[in-house]
Amino acid sequence: MKLLTKTNIYTSVTTIILFSLGVFFVFKVILLKFDSEQDEHLLSAKEIIIKSLKEGKSVEQFSSNIGEKIQIVEIYKQTTTVNSFKEYYQEIIGEEKAGESIILRELSFQCSINDKAYAITVSVSVSKKQEIGEYVVGIVILFLFISIIVLFIVYRFISAYIFSPFYDTLSKIKSWNIKKSESLTFKETEIKEFRLLNDTIQDLTQQIKSDYRNLKEFTENVSHEAQTPLSIISTKIELLMQEKNYSVKQHDSIQQIFQATQRLYKLNQVLILMSRIENKQFISTEKIDLITCFEEKLEELEDFIEAKQITIIKEFNSNVPKDLNPILSNILFNNLFINAIKYNLESGGTLKIILDNDSFSIENTSDRVEINKRFLYERFTKSSTSASLGVGLSLIKKIIDYFNWQIAYSHKDGVHKFKIYL
Amino acid sequence: MRILIIEDEKPLREDIIYYLSENGHKCDFASSVKSGLEKLSENKYSCALVDIGLPDGSGIEIIEYIKDKNPEMGVIIITAANSLEDKLTGLKIGADDYLTKPFHLSELSARIYSVLRRRNFGGKNTLIFDGLEIDTSEKKVLANGIQLQFTKKEYDILIYLASNPTHLITKEALAENIWGDKAEMATTFDFVYSQIKNLKKKLNEAGLTNFIKVVYGLGYKFKN
Numbered sequence: 001m002k003l004l005t006k007t008n009i010y011t012s013v014t015t016i017i018l019f020s021l022g023v024f025f026v027f028k029v030i031l032l033k034f035d036s037e038q039d040e041h042l043l044s045a046k047e048i049i050i051k052s053l054k055e056g057k058s059v060e061q062f063s064s065n066i067g068e069k070i071q072i073v074e075i076y077k078q079t080t081t082v083n084s085f086k087e088y089y090q091e092i093i094g095e096e097k098a099g100e101s102i103i104l105r106e107l108s109f110q111c112s113i114n115d116k117a118y119a120i121t122v123s124v125s126v127s128k129k130q131e132i133g134e135y136v137v138g139i140v141i142l143f144l145f146i147s148i149i150v151l152f153i154v155y156r157f158i159s160a161y162i163f164s165p166f167y168d169t170l171s172k173i174k175s176w177n178i179k180k181s182e183s184l185t186f187k188e189t190e191i192k193e194f195r196l197l198n199d200t201i202q203d204l205t206q207q208i209k210s211d212y213r214n215l216k217e218f219t220e221n222v223s224h225e226a227q228t229p230l231s232i233i234s235t236k237i238e239l240l241m242q243e244k245n246y247s248v249k250q251h252d253s254i255q256q257i258f259q260a261t262q263r264l265y266k267l268n269q270v271l272i273l274m275s276r277i278e279n280k281q282f283i284s285t286e287k288i289d290l291i292t293c294f295e296e297k298l299e300e301l302e303d304f305i306e307a308k309q310i311t312i313i314k315e316f317n318s319n320v321p322k323d324l325n326p327i328l329s330n331i332l333f334n335n336l337f338i339n340a341i342k343y344n345l346e347s348g349g350t351l352k353i354i355l356d357n358d359s360f361s362i363e364n365t366s367d368r369v370e371i372n373k374r375f376l377y378e379r380f381t382k383s384s385t386s387a388s389l390g391v392g393l394s395l396i397k398k399i400i401d402y403f404n405w406q407i408a409y410s411h412k413d414g415v416h417k418f419k420i421y422l
Numbered sequence: 423m424r425i426l427i428i429e430d431e432k433p434l435r436e437d438i439i440y441y442l443s444e445n446g447h448k449c450d451f452a453s454s455v456k457s458g459l460e461k462l463s464e465n466k467y468s469c470a471l472v473d474i475g476l477p478d479g480s481g482i483e484i485i486e487y488i489k490d491k492n493p494e495m496g497v498i499i500i501t502a503a504n505s506l507e508d509k510l511t512g513l514k515i516g517a518d519d520y521l522t523k524p525f526h527l528s529e530l531s532a533r534i535y536s537v538l539r540r541r542n543f544g545g546k547n548t549l550i551f552d553g554l555e556i557d558t559s560e561k562k563v564l565a566n567g568i569q570l571q572f573t574k575k576e577y578d579i580l581i582y583l584a585s586n587p588t589h590l591i592t593k594e595a596l597a598e599n600i601w602g603d604k605a606e607m608a609t610t611f612d613f614v615y616s617q618i619k620n621l622k623k624k625l626n627e628a629g630l631t632n633f634i635k636v637v638y639g640l641g642y643k644f645k646n
Contacts, residue, residue: 227502228431231524235437238527241590241640242444255639262594265524266606304607334603342607 004159012148023140027133034129035105039085042107045070045122046083053113069104071121078110078117087126102127165189169198176205178212179278216275223271230265237261270391273331277398282325289321290360293329294353297337304341305351313352320357322422324403332399335392336418340364343416361419370411377407423468423538427451428458428484429500430476438471441527442534444588455479459487469496469537471530472517474508482511489516496537500525526595528586535585549584553630556584565628575600576621579614583634583644592641618642 049070086108089101106123168187176184184205186198237258246254276282298305298312305312322329340351340362349365377397396418400407406421425442429435430453439449450465452458455478462470462484470488472481481499488495499512499520509520518537521530539547539558547559555564561577563570572580582599583591593614597605601613608614618634625633635643 224502227523228434232431232433232437234524235434235441235527238592238595239437239440241592251639258592258594258640269522301604301607303601303613304604304611307611307613331603338604338607342610 004155004163008152008155011151015148015151016144019140019144023137026140027136030132030136031129034126034132038105038124038126039107041124042085042105042122043083046107046109046120049120049122050111050113053111053118069121069123073119075110075117075119078112080110082109084108103130162191165191165194165198169194169201173201173205178208183209216278219271220275223268223275226264226268227272230261230268233261234265267391270395274391274395274398277328277402280402282328282402284325285323286326287321288324288326288329289319290355291316291319293333294355297333301337301341308341308344308349309347310341310344311348311350313350315352315354318355318357328399328402332396332403335396336362339392339396340416343368359419359421361417363415363417365414366416367414368416371409371416373409423534424448424450424466425534426458426461426465426467426470428453428455428461428470428476428481429473430454431473437527438530441589442531445531445586447534453477455481455483458484462487462491466492467495468541469498469534471498471500471534472512474499474501474512480508482508482515485512485515485517494541496534496541498530498533498537526592526598528582528589528591528595529599531589532582532585532599535581549581551584551587551633554625554633556581565625565630568628570624570628572621572624575617576624579617579621583642587644590637590641590643594641596642 049072053072084107086106088104088106090104091101103126104123105126106121108119108121110117110119112118165187172184172186184202186202189195189198237254240254241258294314294316337351341364343366344351344364345367350363351365352361352363354361354363371393377394397407400420408419408421410417410419423446425447427435427438427442427449429438429451432453435451435453439451442449450461450467452461453476455476458472458476458481470484472484474481485497485499488497493516497512497517497519499509499517500523501509501512501520502523509522512520518540519533521533547557549556549558553566555567556562557564558581563572563577563580578600579596582596594605594609596614597608600617601608618636622634625631633645635645637643
């Protein structure tokens, strides 16, 4: 749910509640005022009636100009001096409006004039009261609706304006890449919260960037600086190996040191290669024909394919040359093919290469279980049975990313498949 | 052959000198661009090993000097793995070959032999050992005058071994030389072993016994 929708809902609910209360009070006040005016009117009618009675006028004479209806009854004795007001419905008697009723407000009082006691009721129609009430409620409800609709529309327009720095920030963070050198600059905004957000994000990304750079530089420096000592160790061991007359134990130690150094130096080479890819040091490209590339790789790996008696299946349905860096494409195809052979069945497996216009895939049979997709391309994750460095797939992924390609892995019925979308 | 080694890392330089001296080369050394240029102006060398990253400048300067004054001289660049551009520049201005640190001493020796052969130093392209004759320009191998048939890989291995007489050669170095970036596969398959076995068999059949000695667990030795 959008922030604005949520705000709108709350605002609307509050407005409706406030308006309803308002309507209720306004309604009440108007009614009270109306009643008190009617009562004043009735009281003044009372004065006129009393005055008229004192002057000896007959009842019929006032009815037309004072109120709706006057009823004067002679009583034996005045029992009260209290004015009592009462409101009631009365059905209209007559042809036209039969069934409808009117509301009457009635004042009853007693008085003694010239030794005679009277019980008098004066009543007026207050049907207008209902009408006025209905009008008031109607108008208020109308305003309520109009204001809610206006509110929605205004919010919609304002939000596009108010939230524009926010969306600007959002889209910039989305497209932000830690590897790119430019720092984030946001749209100027007067809104304090957004300014705070922008500043915080700016600080945060700066921090992340500098951490990332330090880490990257550290890795680069380590792998770079390690080369010379590794060279020294490597040549020293080679010279030590030239010596004769070692005991079996010494002999084994030297052999193991040598092999460990070899591993270390291959690892170092891969790390250097990776950081060079990250630093975009492979810019030059050549037109590379993938079919020729595949054929060359198969030829180079012939010995191993023969040794494992792997059947090669080729399905080349396209031959569009690609602009690629030759060094990286060589490393990529090398790694893909070596993996497909290395992890193939010990004997009699198959290796299938399919090339289409927009993709190619390499499938190999294997007795290995499916690779965990979560760690597929992470460095140094290797299955316990593998003696290799576990950076092969990570390197493949890095080059694929560099080429702006996509890679997908699937495993089905003992066949591992890497599909690369060009 | 007289070889100049321009490398600022002392232990590495000493090992190279020691190893190449054992192979019969006469080695001089320099540890900076300045002293390298001095040495080059004083003496004549068949080949120079040039490290690109030197304390007082780039080895490229030295290669330019060599190609200007003595274009006949062989040049092999030694670089760190992450300076590809230097390597390319070096090859462009006339270096014969390059090696990335760290490298096998046996590989260095083989490269030097190859450069020297290509540059025709000594006026002959034939390696002669006790009854074994390798004509590198024709790629022919004669055993007591009779030509032997080798596969390309067997021949490459033989040349590699012959470039490092008197030294033990590890199977890793051999694998890297023959299979390049697929060396890891070759070692897992024990391909070096099977190639050597074939090579030995062919030499034995031609009456050249004990030319290749297996040093258990470590590698091989070419008997001279």
